[in-house]
Amino acid sequence: MTPVSRTDSARSWLMFGLGLCWLFVLLWPLLGIGADGVLSFAETFAVWGRIAAAALVCMVVWRLRRSGSLGFLDAPAGSLRDGMARVAAGVPRPVWLIALAALALSFPLYTERYAQDVAVLVLVYVCLGLGLNVVVGLCGLLDLGYIAFYGVGAYTYALLSIHYDLSFWLSLPIAACLAAVAGCIIGYPTLRMRGDYLAIVTLGFGEIVRILLNNWMSLTNGPNGLLGIKSPGIYLPSLADGFSFEHLYMRKLEYLYYVILVLAVFTVIAVRRLNFSRIGRAWEAIREDETAAEVMGVNTFLLKLLAYASGAAFGGLAGVFFAARMRFVSPESFSFMESVMVLAMVVLGGMGSIPGIILGALALIALPEAFRGFELYRMLAFGGAMTVMMLIRPAGLIPAKRMGKRGEEAE
């Protein structure tokens, strides 16, 4: 612990005070002047006071930590964490996996409809997050239009189901392929660009897809969306009159839960296999240093395209399920904010880390459900959390093991 000089402490308190004054000036016009031009201070002070109090607590804790006064708390907390990590590591991996699988499989047995609904949503976002992870986490390409592939998947199944009565299971590979093709179409012109251009172009593409869905009335029925999508079907052996197969639509939520669970597990395994394959290593090489990767003989363009296409395919799969689950699709579900949600999961959980992303999806979907009263503040909190996360823990809640350090040391 380095000794902290008095001037340093005084300086940070000065900055703190200045920041709060600044914040007040920023808040007041938005809160203090009514639509009729009447000035008030009460609400501004209430909001500002709460923020100031919270900031004060953070500041005091931070100062105490800096000066070492909280050492008596830090030390036991650290050892407790170490101890727990050791216990967790002591239990063999298969045990963990079996426990997790049992928990996931038995989930609908002891929960109600509402919890299952949330669980289904979480799993959909796990699929999406993992798909986006291939692009962002493994390959290091920031994609802000990812939800477009989700939309392609959903609309593919919707159209196939309504017009051709194609089954859910057959639609899955078709939609995945179409989404991958869409990924290539979007990827081909954009992937030669530098990283931050890519972000804005993918954002633009995402918007183009949404605008197309909104305006191509003859195909997509515009903002009204498509109705009458069939649920996933299944053939059950039936012994009623001789041995035959009975076709059954899985409308019940439990069944749907198992369908998305299978999809999610498939995605986890596929992404994991990809991650540890030759291709995955090449992706990581591109992420860490594209020039070096190219010099070492990695075909960066092709591999980036592949990352894009495979990420898109996973998004397409999730989209098919989404359409089947809702039995209705409309462009509204594929807005930029959805892209941001998925991205926030990947970032919060830890880019490139599969358990991290699962945790991220859980946190971003389940937590807001738990705090229903604060529904309005959800996106506000997302945005804030994203920035705070970048400031204090850029690698995410569960950082990926093979993430290079280059990013932090750049320049």
Place this chain on the structure above:
Amino acid sequence: MEIFLQQCINGLTLGGLYALIALGYTMVYGIIQLINFAHGEFFAAGGYVGVILLAWMAAQGMTQSHPWLCMGLALLLTMIYCAMLAMAVERVAYKPLRHSSRLSVLLSALGMSIFLQNGLMLTQGVYDKAYPTEMVSGLVTFGGLQISIMQILILSTTAVLLVGLNALVFRTNVGKAMRATAQDKVMSALVGINSGRIIALTFAIGAGLAAAAGIMVGFNYGSVRYDMGFVPGIKAFAAAVLGGIGNITGAMVGGLIIGMVEVMAAAYIQGGTEYKDVFAFIILIAVLYFMPTGIMGENVDDTRV
């Protein structure tokens, strides 16, 4: 022909506004190579603060007696407000990440954008907020052309701001320091330029211009909305890229082109109105693909920041 000229003026108005927003993107990108996603939100905040200030002035009865003074004052105060907002955002969300990976800063910027947009929504509501457009009314007939005084006002304000910015960047010492910092941060520190302060100033100026655009968009369309920063933000970014990112003159030209194309496409292409938002994206993608340095990227090098 008259319709065409009318559309030209509409395109010029819109393009000027895009140019004002695009300047913030291009200056910030020029100096710290960051796409400031929150920039569109400065624009939206400007629209809101402007209408709030005007409402207050109306309540004081000032708008009836001195409409021009009120508009000028609202414009000035809003620009200052957004400059302060931008400096706060820069200090909190970007400055600590100056040595982090680009992805981290980009995500932080995205987080700020969402945060600010929802902050606006929470404080101001989800519905459109009407602008007191009746403050300036009247038409000027010019040949066969009818131009509203509001449009003339917007065009001239835009022109003044653009010229002023040009003078600031190319004539003053601070402007030179901004360009020097953009070109070589280490060297600018070695000659005694505090790059942190210059970067904060760049954010402030960009946000001030965006805020002015916000007010003028409010007057032009009659209302503002909490999420109005998003689409114009991307279009302005497209304008910045089109002009060659980092290039101030380029951003102005790019903004005018995007505005013109959008208005003309909506007017003369079948179904153009529904897809008018798509054109800017298509231009953006085409430019990045075929000439990534933009139309003014290489030849007019000395106007780069």
Place this chain on the structure above:
Amino acid sequence: MSGPILELVNVTAHYGRIQALKGISLRAMPGEIVTIIGANGAGKSSTLMTICNVLRASSGDVRFEGRSVLPLSPDRLPPMGLCQVPEGRRIFPRLTVSENLDMGAFFRKDHEAIRRDKDMVYDLFPVLKERRRQPGGTLSGGEQQMLAIGRALMSRPKALLLDEPSLGLAPLIVKQIFAIIKRINEENRTTILLVEQNANLALQLATRGYVLETGKVVLEDDARALLGNPEIRKAYLGE
């Protein structure tokens, strides 16, 4: 006799995990020309960057006029009179020659004096006056070096750190530039800390010299003595 204007005490510095400076101690008296010679990667440029706080010292101290400058950010040093012309010159390529010179005087507010100093620089380097409206990036290497030195002079430095002013220049130009360095030193009594690969030239110009090897000072002596030192002649003067 006053103390040293610039003093390094046991300075160490790192790039990531790699230690670039392993305890450098050196000093320069007011009005002196001190040179640092050494092979590629010996830490010469790192030493200058550490003095200017661009590269943060891990330990040790850098004192300028008796005051430690380590807590200051790099942009605080030129106003104190400590100025560097870094390796590769680092002209602002898209600023004109005249604007580049203005940047050298950025922190100064005395406009009259700035104008006079600018004329002085133009006197010193007439070619810069001819090219004053041209972007710095379009100048030739020698002209850029002149501009870099001129820009540094605009801050009226008490101590000037020069990093490889001869790099990549034709011998005739190098001679010209070294003559001007000498003139600056003599006319303004500016202390000069000169880092050079061209040890022969540097030692002829300097009063004292330091020899750096892998981040350490291995030898310190009068320039004349170093010129005569057979080992130095063998290692750095190509004999």
